[in-house]
Amino acid sequence: MAEQIIKPDLNFINDVINAGGESLKKCYQCSTCTVVCNVTPDDKPFPRKEMALAQWGQKDKLFGNPDIWLCHQCSDCTAYCPRGAKPGEVLGAIRKLSIEEFSVPGFLAKMVNNPKFLLVLLAVPALLYILIIASQGFFGSVDIPTEEGKIVYGKFLFSLYYVDTIFTATALFAVFSLFLGVTKYWKAMAAENPNTKTGSLGNAISATIVDILGHNRFRKCEVTKGRATAHMLVFYSFIGLFITTILAFARVIPEYIHHLKISESIDVHQLDWLAYIYKPIGNVSAAALMLGILLMMSNRFKNQEKAGLGSYYDWLFISLVAGVGITGLLAQFLRMANTVAAYPTYVAHLCLVFFLFAYAPFSKMAHMAYRTTAMVYTKHSGRDAE
Amino acid sequence: MAENKKVLVIGGGFSGLTAAVETAEAGSEVVLIEKTPFLGGRVTQLNKYFPKLCPPNCGLEINFRRIKNSGDITFHTLAEVEKISGQEGNFDVTVTVKPRFVNDKCTGCNACAEACPVEMPDEFNFGLNMTKAAYITHNQAFPFKYAIDGRSCKGKACAKCVEACKYDAIDLDMKPETITLKVGSIILASGWDPYDVTKLDNLGGGKIKNVITNMQMERIASPNGPTGGKILRPSDGKEAHNIAFVQCAGSRDENHLPYCSFICCMASLKQATYVREQYPESKAEIFYIDIRTPGRYEQFYWKVKDDPGVTLTKGKVARITEEAGTGNLIVEAEDILSGKKVKRTFDMVVLATGMVPSTKDTKIPVEVKYTPDGFVMPATLQKGVYAIGTLKSPVDVAKSVQEATGVAIKSIQSVRR
Numbered sequence: 181m182a183e184q185i186i187k188p189d190l191n192f193i194n195d196v197i198n199a200g201g202e203s204l205k206k207c208y209q210c211s212t213c214t215v216v217c218n219v220t221p222d223d224k225p226f227p228r229k230e231m232a233l234a235q236w237g238q239k240d241k242l243f244g245n246p247d248i249w250l251c252h253q254c255s256d257c258t259a260y261c262p263r264g265a266k267p268g269e270v271l272g273a274i275r276k277l278s279i280e281e282f283s284v285p286g287f288l289a290k291m292v293n294n295p296k297f298l299l300v301l302l303a304v305p306a307l308l309y310i311l312i313i314a315s316q317g318f319f320g321s322v323d324i325p326t327e328e329g330k331i332v333y334g335k336f337l338f339s340l341y342y343v344d345t346i347f348t349a350t351a352l353f354a355v356f357s358l359f360l361g362v363t364k365y366w367k368a369m370a371a372e373n374p375n376t377k378t379g380s381l382g383n384a385i386s387a388t389i390v391d392i393l394g395h396n397r398f399r400k401c402e403v404t405k406g407r408a409t410a411h412m413l414v415f416y417s418f419i420g421l422f423i424t425t426i427l428a429f430a431r432v433i434p435e436y437i438h439h440l441k442i443s444e445s446i447d448v449h450q451l452d453w454l455a456y457i458y459k460p461i462g463n464v465s466a467a468a469l470m471l472g473i474l475l476m477m478s479n480r481f482k483n484q485e486k487a488g489l490g491s492y493y494d495w496l497f498i499s500l501v502a503g504v505g506i507t508g509l510l511a512q513f514l515r516m517a518n519t520v521a522a523y524p525t526y527v528a529h530l531c532l533v534f535f536l537f538a539y540a541p542f543s544k545m546a547h548m549a550y551r552t553t554a555m556v557y558t559k560h561s562g563r564d565a566e
Numbered sequence: 567m568a569e570n571k572k573v574l575v576i577g578g579g580f581s582g583l584t585a586a587v588e589t590a591e592a593g594s595e596v597v598l599i600e601k602t603p604f605l606g607g608r609v610t611q612l613n614k615y616f617p618k619l620c621p622p623n624c625g626l627e628i629n630f631r632r633i634k635n636s637g638d639i640t641f642h643t644l645a646e647v648e649k650i651s652g653q654e655g656n657f658d659v660t661v662t663v664k665p666r667f668v669n670d671k672c673t674g675c676n677a678c679a680e681a682c683p684v685e686m687p688d689e690f691n692f693g694l695n696m697t698k699a700a701y702i703t704h705n706q707a708f709p710f711k712y713a714i715d716g717r718s719c720k721g722k723a724c725a726k727c728v729e730a731c732k733y734d735a736i737d738l739d740m741k742p743e744t745i746t747l748k749v750g751s752i753i754l755a756s757g758w759d760p761y762d763v764t765k766l767d768n769l770g771g772g773k774i775k776n777v778i779t780n781m782q783m784e785r786i787a788s789p790n791g792p793t794g795g796k797i798l799r800p801s802d803g804k805e806a807h808n809i810a811f812v813q814c815a816g817s818r819d820e821n822h823l824p825y826c827s828f829i830c831c832m833a834s835l836k837q838a839t840y841v842r843e844q845y846p847e848s849k850a851e852i853f854y855i856d857i858r859t860p861g862r863y864e865q866f867y868w869k870v871k872d873d874p875g876v877t878l879t880k881g882k883v884a885r886i887t888e889e890a891g892t893g894n895l896i897v898e899a900e901d902i903l904s905g906k907k908v909k910r911t912f913d914m915v916v917l918a919t920g921m922v923p924s925t926k927d928t929k930i931p932v933e934v935k936y937t938p939d940g941f942v943m944p945a946t947l948q949k950g951v952y953a954i955g956t957l958k959s960p961v962d963v964a965k966s967v968q969e970a971t972g973v974a975i976k977s978i979q980s981v982r983r
Binding site: 199207209210211212213214215216221222223224225228229260262264265 | 816908
């Protein structure tokens with residue numbers, strides 16, 4: 181083997197420790213972890229080598245490593261680790277740091293992962309909506325318009341301007357930022373693993389989608405068995421809510437056409453029947469979301485001893501998703517009950533959804549892009565052939 | 567001034583035996599008590615000592631002879647300490663002695679065991695075979711007289727052994743006795759137990775038949791063991807030619823024993839030689855985190871390592887499964903030096919399980935503090951009480967003997983002050 185000079189990056193070691201990997205240095209390289217891990221490939225398995233790389237401050241090797249995302253933090257390794265080195269949590273910390281490294285703009289990731297900035301980040305959508313509401317005069321003498329005395333959110337904040345435009349822009353920002361981050365990650369992986377054989381990218385992508393839809397890798401976890409079910413509920417509820425959003429948007433298109441005076445004669449109610457489709461989907465999805473997120477929380481408490489409770493980064497994401505679900509359902513019920521409390525709840529819901537979308541490239545939400553990329557990369561390079 | 571000149575030794579294993587004979591030969595009267603019906607302790611269960619690979623009778627026989635020849639040693643088997651009071655030079659000790667149901671007329675003819683209808687797992691052989699309720703552990707046991715297991719024996723309702731015994735040596739009416747002793751100092755030498763393998767769920771401990779412990783391996787390899795010294799695996803009695811040794815099976819593991827058990831690396835290296843000598847074509851693979859052969863034991867490690875039939879693989883085994891139908895075992899580890907997760911098939915697996923001090927579960931009724939793992943903290947022992955051997959930390963036989971010899975002078979000082 182050619183001689184290699186290793187330059188440990190001491191700051192990086194401290195970063196991992198401070199990011200939730202405080203047990204890193206307990207590892208004595210016995211490799212119990214790689215053996216009990218059901219999701220690692222057999223050749224150059226993880227997480228033992230990641231523990232060694234992290235102890236030696238090998239930042240580039242870790243950030244350009246697809247394996248850090250092949251890990252689903254089952255915590256089988258953590259439960260069986262004879263030293264309490266918690267490889268699952270160390271890899272979680274490395275993943276968080278890699279998001280900080282790759283995401284654009286990087287300072288937002290640092291803010292999202294730091295509890296000190298939580299209020300600042302929340303203040304962005306909150307101020308935005310306070311300004312909008314103030315501009316409508318609702319804080320002053322103007323009464324919020326209703327439809328024959330019934331609360332209609334569309335009369336309160338006209339959705340074309342105050343919901344759809346804002347959120348489309350936010351989503352586009354998130355998608356673009358994620359795309360930039362993931363591209364950097366792909367390049368880093370290609371730089372660290374230059375000699376890997378490559379197959380068809382299309383096949384790798386379709387195999388990855390099959391894996392994700394079935395949660396095939398996640399379901400191999402043993403110690404934290406229930407997590408795959410909880411994640412599946414949340415995952416499919418997001419898909420359901422995405423469909424709901426698209427259909428709800430489609431329904432109001434005629435109204436927008438009319439409003440923008442593109443066609444004065446259009447029947448604004450012609451797509452109202454869509455509500456019969458998306459309302460059940462939306463409600464079922466919301467229920468699944470709440471059930472899934474509650475299961476996630478209870479799993480974390482239940483597995484606390486063996487898998488650890490998780491860090492701020494984990495709980496911020498969990499709380500956010502739970503918050504979106506709770507405010508969303510409440511906003512619907514309060515609207516149906518026709519009480520004024522519906523309005524602040526609706527605004528809170530919009531703020532939380534904004535938070536979820538706008539900061540997705542920097543929070544744990546980004547896992548969906550990075551993990552998918554790593555899975556595609558490993559399948560493409562023949563590392564994860566299963 | 568010490569009122570009582572006697573020294574009490576608790577535990578009749580190698581440490582206790584050595585302490586007893588050394589103290590007695592220096593001129594003090596000694597009382598030795600042992601929980602089981604026989605003396606010799608864990609060493610009697612071994613096939614060979616490391617590193618010289620001589621049989622344990624080497625050392626045991628001479629110590630038994632020294633006990634027999636010394637007029638100053640009294641020993642009680644099946645005896646346990648109930649209560650200790652007083653201080654250095656003046657202890658009162660209450661001991662309960664369980665009935666053996668066999669008296670000194672026993673000649674060791676085996677007629678009682680032949681007549682006995684009750685079978686029980688042979689504890690001496692770690693349950694590898696069955697024995698009768700009237701039994702002797704092996705052909706060199708001391709004292710060489712049978713014992714009847716009070717838990718399994720059906721008592722006078724059966725009494726077939728009484729009929730069979732020509733020497734009138736069996737007395738099923740024997741009752742537990744309480745004896746009181748006045749002693750000037752006390753030596754604690756109650757030894758160790760093997761770690762409970764059933765807690766090693768991922769290694770199939772206690773569940774998969776051909777996954778055995780290192781102490782079971784000693785019994786299997788021993789000429790007076792359940793297979794007469796042939797290395798045969800438990801499931802089907804097939805010769806085990808291809809054996810894996812799993813180091814740190816429970817030791818150096820905060821989920822089990824958070825300390826190194828000190829002897830297991832040498833024990834596995836030693837046991838690899840058993841297999842290699844018995845079957846010339848055999849293979850032994852030792853999976854380790856680090857091979858720990860302190861001091862001069864390093865040379866033993868070199869010797870075993872140079873045997874082409876022995877493979878040393880760096881990487882802890884974390885999963886063992888049984889191959890369907892064959893009884894063979896699939897051992898999973900990462901071969902760290904090549905960076906590959908390997909699955910290898912073996913005839914039999916030996917778990918190098920560690921040492922648990924007997925004081926983990928059975929506390930001695932003296933003033934003392936224990937470590938969280940149950941080891942005696944020697945500095946907290948009251949004056950006139952000494953702990954030796956594996957009660958303080960895991961040690962090998964050689965170190966136990968040194969400590970036991972050293973404690974003789976301390977115990978004598980206690981009774982002469």
